[in-house]
Amino acid sequence: MSLDLMVRPLNRRACLALLGTIVVLPASAQAQQANATRRLGVLSVTAADDAIGQTRSAILVEALAAHGWKEHGNLRIDWRSGAGDRARIAGLADELIALKPDILLAVGTPSVEELRRRTAMIPIVFAVVTDPVSQGFVQNLAHPGGNITGFTDYDGPLAGKWLEMLTQVTPKVSRVFVVYNPATAPFAALMLRTIEDAARTLHVTVEPAPVHDAASIAALASRKDGGLLILPDFFTMANRAHLLAAVREARVPAVFWSRTFVDEGGLMSYSTDSAEQLRRAAGYIDRILKGAQAADLPVQNPTKFELAVNLKAAKALGVTIPPGLLATANDVIE
Numbered sequence: 467m468s469l470d471l472m473v474r475p476l477n478r479r480a481c482l483a484l485l486g487t488i489v490v491l492p493a494s495a496q497a498q499q500a501n502a503t504r505r506l507g508v509l510s511v512t513a514a515d516d517a518i519g520q521t522r523s524a525i526l527v528e529a530l531a532a533h534g535w536k537e538h539g540n541l542r543i544d545w546r547s548g549a550g551d552r553a554r555i556a557g558l559a560d561e562l563i564a565l566k567p568d569i570l571l572a573v574g575t576p577s578v579e580e581l582r583r584r585t586a587m588i589p590i591v592f593a594v595v596t597d598p599v600s601q602g603f604v605q606n607l608a609h610p611g612g613n614i615t616g617f618t619d620y621d622g623p624l625a626g627k628w629l630e631m632l633t634q635v636t637p638k639v640s641r642v643f644v645v646y647n648p649a650t651a652p653f654a655a656l657m658l659r660t661i662e663d664a665a666r667t668l669h670v671t672v673e674p675a676p677v678h679d680a681a682s683i684a685a686l687a688s689r690k691d692g693g694l695l696i697l698p699d700f701f702t703m704a705n706r707a708h709l710l711a712a713v714r715e716a717r718v719p720a721v722f723w724s725r726t727f728v729d730e731g732g733l734m735s736y737s738t739d740s741a742e743q744l745r746r747a748a749g750y751i752d753r754i755l756k757g758a759q760a761a762d763l764p765v766q767n768p769t770k771f772e773l774a775v776n777l778k779a780a781k782a783l784g785v786t787i788p789p790g791l792l793a794t795a796n797d798v799i800e
Contacts, residue, residue: 504535504569504755505542507562509581511574511650511700513549518703518726522573525741529748535755548576550704552649556580563588569754571747572616574700576650578603582614589760591750592616593743596653596698598765607765615750615763617743620698624771625657626664627736628721632693633668635719636786641692643675645709647701657697677701683708687715694720696727706730719785725774728799733779734787738768772796 508526512519523545527537535541544565548555559580562570570585572578572592581590582603592598593616604610632639644661646654658674665672675694677683683705686694694713696702702709703724710731713720722728722735750763773791776799780787792798 503540503542505544505565505567506530506535506569506571506751507544507546507565507567508571509546509548509555509558509562509573509577511548511550511555511576511704513704514545514547516547516549516704518724519547522740522744526571526744526748529745530751533748533752535748535752550650550701552576559584569751571751573744575601575652576700578614578616579652586613588613589754590614590616591747591754591760593747594619594740596620597656600656601653604765607767609761610763610765611761613760615760615765617746617750618765618767619738619740619743620653620657621767622660624736624738625660625697628695628723629661629664629668629670629672631721631734631736631791632695632719633670634788634791635693635780636788639670639693639719641671641673642695643673643686643689643692644695644697645675645677645686645702646697646699647678648676649678650701651697651699654697654699661695680705680708683712686712690716690718693718696720696722698723714782717783719780719783725772725797728774728776728779728797731776731779733776733783733785735772735774737772737774739770739772742770743768775799 510519530541537543544562544567546558546562548558555576563584567588570581570588570590572581572590573594575595578592578595590613592614595616595618597620598604598618599606603614629642632642644658648654662672675686706727710727719733722732724737725735728735753763754760773795774797775787775792775795778799
């Protein structure tokens, strides 16, 4: 028998053994991956001890659990909270990227901005973000492209609605100061254009009133010749106690972007449901962890809105809320 004939069967058996190893190893690797703990990094602009931040964290954990992702089980969540401080948010973004998470959740525009500067590879889902296309976060809503997608907290008619609400109270408001922090609300120009367009129809004078620290917020107390419109801005949320104190001292009607302000003594708010956005964001996190690409998941606009009115605040300010507006309110605090 030739040497070639003796060697050939051995090669065949070796090849079959090798193929068996190749087939088995990927299946084993897949099983290990399915059982592995995944890592989610969460960067929020609110403070860790803020009631809003705590509520949102609880909602997110509950929503993820509904999809089968249990914190301290098959999902590790690294929480970071910026407390409305842009420099702090930037530092926390560095920390999260260094942890090499499987996916990131960015709550608020500054969080998205800082994370996207640091990674084009790790998927990012955002929530409570305004106009992600104009800010360059995504290519368009239907096909975001890249590694970022999520849920917006604003659509065009909102800003006009805020101004309209101020003009409906009695005594009538004919001058409105629009409050925001340019550093944490880069989308303010978009909203101001909508507000100014509505102002011409409503015959109201609109004036920007930028704030950036406690002193500039306190200065709002001198704005006694009109009303205040507070734009979506996590700086104002983080500093809402100072803001509400200034509004009370000014004794003027104010419309806010979140019902949290109304719960804590503000007059009126018309807002999207941020809790719903976080629940929907959990769905995207689930899909991406299971293999979906962020680029293929469309950015979604808000679907739920709520009007809240505080009649106790109205009485203290000496203003009357029209019955028609009260009839459409989701919540009236008496």
